[in-house]
Amino acid sequence: MGFDRMLAPTNISASGLSAERLRMEVLANNIANAYSTRSPAGGPFRRQDVVFSAVLNDTMHADRAGGDQLGGVRVVRIQEDPSPLNRVYNPDHPDADSDGFVSMPNVDMPIEMVNLITASRAYEANLRVLHSFRQMAEQALTLARG
Amino acid sequence: MTISPIGPGGLPLAGTTGLGPAGGTKPPGASFGSAMNQFLGDVNAQQVAGDQAIQQLAMGEANNLHDVMLAVAKADLSFRMVLEIRNRLTEAYQEIMRMQV
Amino acid sequence: MAITPSQFTLLSKLLEGASLRHRVIANNVANVNTPGYRRLEVSFEDQLAQQLHSGRAEALAPVEPQVVETAGGPERADGNNIDIDLEMGELNKNTLLYNAYVQILASKMATMKSAITGR
Numbered sequence: 001m002g003f004d005r006m007l008a009p010t011n012i013s014a015s016g017l018s019a020e021r022l023r024m025e026v027l028a029n030n031i032a033n034a035y036s037t038r039s040p041a042g043g044p045f046r047r048q049d050v051v052f053s054a055v056l057n058d059t060m061h062a063d064r065a066g067g068d069q070l071g072g073v074r075v076v077r078i079q080e081d082p083s084p085l086n087r088v089y090n091p092d093h094p095d096a097d098s099d100g101f102v103s104m105p106n107v108d109m110p111i112e113m114v115n116l117i118t119a120s121r122a123y124e125a126n127l128r129v130l131h132s133f134r135q136m137a138e139q140a141l142t143l144a145r146g
Numbered sequence: 147m148t149i150s151p152i153g154p155g156g157l158p159l160a161g162t163t164g165l166g167p168a169g170g171t172k173p174p175g176a177s178f179g180s181a182m183n184q185f186l187g188d189v190n191a192q193q194v195a196g197d198q199a200i201q202q203l204a205m206g207e208a209n210n211l212h213d214v215m216l217a218v219a220k221a222d223l224s225f226r227m228v229l230e231i232r233n234r235l236t237e238a239y240q241e242i243m244r245m246q247v
Numbered sequence: 248m249a250i251t252p253s254q255f256t257l258l259s260k261l262l263e264g265a266s267l268r269h270r271v272i273a274n275n276v277a278n279v280n281t282p283g284y285r286r287l288e289v290s291f292e293d294q295l296a297q298q299l300h301s302g303r304a305e306a307l308a309p310v311e312p313q314v315v316e317t318a319g320g321p322e323r324a325d326g327n328n329i330d331i332d333l334e335m336g337e338l339n340k341n342t343l344l345y346n347a348y349v350q351i352l353a354s355k356m357a358t359m360k361s362a363i364t365g366r
Binding site for chain 1: 262
């Protein structure tokens, strides 16, 4: 789009907002599935995490003078946490193995909560930057006024 | 009833001092021209001060933002002031030029 | 015909720098949770001050704001050295300065305009 250059800060902040929102969705999914012993892939649910990556619009890293290359952030993929599942003794559970142990998801509530706060704070920070840009643009418009 | 003729001595005009350059005794150096010159000099000085303040802001040497903004506002105001004086003066001149004699 | 007000070049440069800095801060904030991301910043003022000290108006022309990686700085466990408080402070400062530059420029433009129209 023709305005992309002019509104680049908007796009950068927007990338941050959507990345943090996606992170929050993934966290919410982790919390919702904290006790899911079954998953479409088979076996208990495994906690997921987003992988963020900084984006450079041009692959050339050499000349950054213009700042055009700054492309914000992108979620590269959502990957499963390979850490061991929690084994809980509960012989009455339908998914209990022959020893009476159930493999529960490796979701750790405190970790999810901390990540949730981080994500929400980062979301707010991006919003602030967006707001600032709007203020600056409004100021710039006064140059041509009257 | 006698009507006195208009002429020298008839009306007490002769005794009054005229407005022209011949009559008035004005202190030297206080002409309007020099006052205007001084005004313009002041305005220019304000503009230069404003520009210096901006430069200091750019170099990070400004102590605070309001000093810079004040210097710029002062430059703008003094310019507008002198401009208004000039406008009024032109207006007055034109008014005199339109005067019927 | 030069009808631009005095310090116009300087103010445009400053605005250019502030606008780029905003973009860089936006990028830093967007990447606050990106592992291994190195903070970027705009290096501009030192070069500008140096040229201003030289005292020639045309010396400003070659000054271009540069985006550079911040050297050193405390780093989190994931290799990211963004401090969100620092970024927010920089953001506030930058927005304020940008607005100040715009207002100064607007004031100068208004002076110029009244000089042209005589009103």
